[in-house]
Amino acid sequence: MHPLRKALHNELHSRPSIYFRDPANVYHFAFADAEDLCDALVERLNQTADAPLATNGSQGLLRLGEDTLKWERHTEFFTLTLVVPRTPGDECWPPLPAALETLVAEYRHLLINADQVLVESEANWAGNTAAYGFKDPSGSTLGGGDAIAWSDFRLGEDGVNRILLVNRRLNAYRLGRMIRRLLEIETYRMMASLTLPVAQAVSLQLKEYDKELTSLSDRNAEGKSSAKALSGDIAALSARIVRSTARTRQRFSATEAYAQIVFERINELRESHIDDCQRLGVFIERRFRPTVRYCAATDQRLVRLGQSVANLGDLLQARVQVEVEEQNSEILRSLNARADTQIKIQKAVEGLSIIAISYYLLSLFKLFYQGLHSVGVDISAKTAILVLGPVVALILGAILLRIKKAKGH
Known part of the structure; x- marks a missing residue:
């Protein structure tokens, strides 16, 4: 067992x-x-x-x-x-x-x-x-x-x-149960009504919260406020709403449970009209149900307001994310522009290097040609150009090939 x-x-x-x-x-x-x-x-x-x-x-x-x-x-x-x-x-x-x-x-x-x-x-x-x-x-x-x-x-x-x-x-048993129902209706009705002052106080707070949420939404939509300051204000409002929710959740839940018991007990009375009097259950429900609905509506307003603040926080987070992505794009574009400039400079330097190397090679071969004349070797200028021109071209080609391989690595 x-x-x-x-x-x-x-x-x-x-x-x-x-x-x-x-x-x-x-x-x-x-x-x-x-x-x-x-x-x-x-x-x-x-x-x-x-x-x-x-x-x-x-x-x-x-x-x-x-x-x-x-x-x-x-x-x-x-x-x-x-x-x-x-x-x-x-x-x-x-x-x-x-x-x-x-x-x-x-x-x-x-x-x-x-x-x-x-x-x-x-x-x-x-x-x-x-x-x-x-x-x-x-x-x-x-x-x-x-x-x-x-x-x-x-x-x-x-x-x-x-x-x-x-x-x-x-009989004695049914009489005892009937009296119990009547007493429970009144007791649970009063216990449920304990939440009414709480709901009224929360409603006043909700008006201020609504105004603050509207202001924060406008600031977020206009985009003029800094994301850091706006995020701090949203977090502060969210903290106050969470505090109000934590303080009233048990009270609102109790009212819902008590009210359900009241309405169940009224149904268990199995009432019917007598003379021209208003029924007890009708009298209680018409005056008590608005209290229950007001408390439930206040609780729902508090929950929805918390969700709205959370949604606003998500929107701000999306806005910050977009701003960060835009900043990253700007940085990438700046880096690309710098890379393009460096490539252009590098190409210009390579061209100048080829010109300088060509000039030095031609000057070197000229000295070589003059040296040959000084030792008695008679070579015409046309022949020297035909012989040395391809050599210069091969040397320049080899240099360009090494530069290309270096870029590949």
Whole structure:
């Protein structure tokens, strides 16, 4: 058996829902960036609880008197869910039990989401959402008509979002899963919305980056700026874009994942219209989807801007390469011109050398001819020319042949 088989298989059961029956109040809290506080929170919860029901590294169930408390550890947040049974006629929106209120108050600066769900039976609910303090609420039948949910998505003075769920035909298991979906929609929606301020800040930076990129593109197109200065400016802009990408990549990726979970949970509600109310899922999607699209568009703008800067760098590199090739061509043309000049000079020197050698040979033969006359040898000038002319020609020919062979080598 593979050593990880059991652990991986048991992931199917690692995060069970809390199963309960109506009526009840459900309190849900999500703390962002609470990784360092998880262990301390869990320790304090274990001290407060009457008895642990089930626990593992990522979640735990605790008993607080008649109440059931569940904690869950996630990658970027930590959640607490408390189910408090109630009896018909009790206060609709009672405050959080004091023991948990003290704990939550200490970490309120990390609280990213707080929900309170009032679960009523169809027989005992007031029949009018106004009785529960809602103003123009959205509502839907859930689970094919087995439950009804309302909420106006307005925060109370305590910063809590309130949801009313009227149970028609849900048993304890389905009720627990339905409540979990509603709470996950709100929690993941808020975690995804954490990226909105980041995207807005990045958008302001992108405007400056776009202006700088346009300026650099114009300078590159005009060709007036030196390649060295332009390359330095492009590298500086690229470094800032890479830094922004590195700082926001994880946040934008998280928003995409969280948003997908939100939309999946909305589909799992299996909503249908009730009266003239706008459905819960429609209300959330119409207001939440623009946030997701804005974050995705900002991320895409950042990626495309980085690609544009890289393309501009490639264009500058091509321009520099062309300039270098032109300089090399000029150098080659200059070298060719110098070689041609040297060849012409060499030919002129060779011609002059032949003339000088011919002159010296003729002068030498003249002296030889005069020497012959002085010793009494009578040779006519015509005969001397006929004899010595070919000799001079042969000597010059031999000299020219040696010069030609030297050039060949």
